[in-house]
Amino acid sequence: MRRDPHISVTGPDGVNLAERLCDVFVGIRVSDFAGGEVDELHIIFRRQKPYLMPPPPGTVFTARLGWEAERAQMMGEFAYERTLYSGEPESGQEMILVCRAADLTDAWKRVDSEHFDDETGHKTYGDVLRTLASKAGVDVAIDATLDALPLPSGYLLRWKQSAIGLATEIADDLGAIVKLQAGKLTVRRRGSFTSPSGGELPAIAIPFDPNYAFQADIEPRYGFSEVAAGWFDDRAGRAADLVHALSGGFARLALPHLAGSEAFAKASAEAAAQKLEAESATAYFEMAGNAAAVAGAPVKPEGFGPDIDGVNWEAIAVYHDAGPDRGWITTVEAALAW
Structure with missing residues (x-):
């Protein structure tokens, strides 16, 4: 009935x-x-x-x-x-x-160019996301780990890009989800299951x-055994690799671009590894x-x-x-x- x-x-x-x-x-x-x-x-x-x-x-x-x-x-x-x-x-x-x-106001959709670095008061990705949210007139809730992640080489460029486009790009690079909801910009790690208020989402x-x-x-993934992300080690004066292991396989996936810091290389490798695993079941x-x-x-x-x-x-x-x-x-x- x-x-x-x-x-x-x-x-x-x-x-x-x-x-x-x-x-x-x-x-x-x-x-x-x-x-x-x-x-x-x-x-x-x-x-x-x-x-x-x-x-x-x-x-x-x-x-x-x-x-x-x-x-x-x-x-x-x-x-x-x-x-x-x-x-x-x-x-x-x-x-x-x-x-x-x-929630997607003109302030989020407007295309603009600007740079973020220590001189403009931006040391971490959290600083950048807070600035974008402040200009749009909304509050922000950011996962603590992502909030504290330093900018690669201390610099980030926004070039002819919307604010929501930049925020989404940052989230994609770090294996996170960015969403405008209930008057707030929420940035959380995938799989964390948190609501805009910070509480756990019910199953x-x-x-x-x-x-x-x-x-x-459901497709078993046997192709890759590890993900490698390169970064430039200022102290050693050379490029270095950071490796994230996967559950099985024999091939190695190497990310194409050098990261500006070890912390960003680690986040990028984890995000790429998580995406490979996530795509195995829909x-x-x-x-x-x-x-x-x-x-x-x-x-x-x-x-x-x-x-x-x-x-x-x-x-x-x-x-x-x-x-x-x-x-x-x-x-x-x-x-x-x-």
Whole structure:
């Protein structure tokens, strides 16, 4: 028996579009990403005459979702960016308002150039990230290990790059996740499972149910035995290698660029090794709508078999698809936790 979720999508006037436009309202999709991509809200309408007109660019919508109105959870605030139109013989025409997380302000998207070094008060990656967050007017929460990591050779250049682009690049190099959420820039190590407030994210329990789809791709990695990252040793006056061992294999992966410090070489080697391991297992699981399922949380499949249940999964993306005629399905994309 299908259950009907409570859906609330309110704009500046505070009126729920799901109720006001119930004759053409199809549903919503909320996309929650662990890092690197911006969370999105799709508001879907049937397209019929008289045609609906899109709102002004930048209009902010608030989405709430739950199985009961009184328990509906806030899914986020999203700013309207563009409109998608589509049509199929069977399903008819649709108009989709594409909105992106309102936390991604113009300050984060603006392209600029600047340098960071000791003279400008930047000794560590934490100093750089705090400056980027301060200019955007948000708070910051950074993993202590990443915060204290010194800049390679004491210098970092931002060249014709957005602030969020630089922050994401730093995170990728260090095996971290950067995310704008709840008015805060969060930078955490992959697999640390921490929320923007610093607390532990609750695990997403997914019991096996034959009524929902799933797929798991688990591939043993035997190609590499170690990752080597080079760095320039100022004291010795020569290049040196730092090696991070992997679980198996015979080949050696050597990172192509010399790091400016031993600490950065160590972080780069660990990040590359973790990525090789993480890519060996990917999956998606569908389940009954669950607003508590968020990207970045540990995923605990139950009843799928020991080869799937026993993997240390992490949610890299979570999608909530809900509508008055379609119910509510939560889809969790997962990978081996770094």
